[in-house]
Amino acid sequence: MSTIETIRFRLRDDVETEDFIRRNRYVETEYMERRPGFQSRETAVSEDGEWMVSVHWATVEDAEATIGAFFGASETQDFLAAIDLPTVSSGRYQRVGR
Structure with missing residues (x-):
């Protein structure tokens, strides 16, 4: 059964959005995609x-x-x-259906 992980966080005040997007892309291609069982990963940002x-x-x-x-x-x-570590929260879910 597949698993979905969610991680929510804020960036440190001194990190620009474009810089984080570059770092995020690197961690996805150089680490996450190479891990056993990896299927997909999405990143999004809220208005605030x-x-x-x-993942x-x-x-x-x-x-x-x-x-x-x-x-x-x-x-x-x-x-x-780049991440303000005290703001990190995560969850793990089991996929249902399809």
Whole structure:
């Protein structure tokens, strides 16, 4: 059964949107897409500046393995440096239907 992870956060005050988009693209292509079970990833931003990333995984184990390694991976450090870490909230959902 596939798993969907959501991560919501705000950027640090000194990070410009275009700079974050570059960092986000890098973490997606150089880290996320190379992880076992990765299916897709979407990034969106609200009118008030809150960001949301949605990631689809083949299994919950694939999701857990990736998040377990995420904070220590060299490919993710530039991305993480842009995020106001105290604002991070996440959720994990099991896909239903289709």
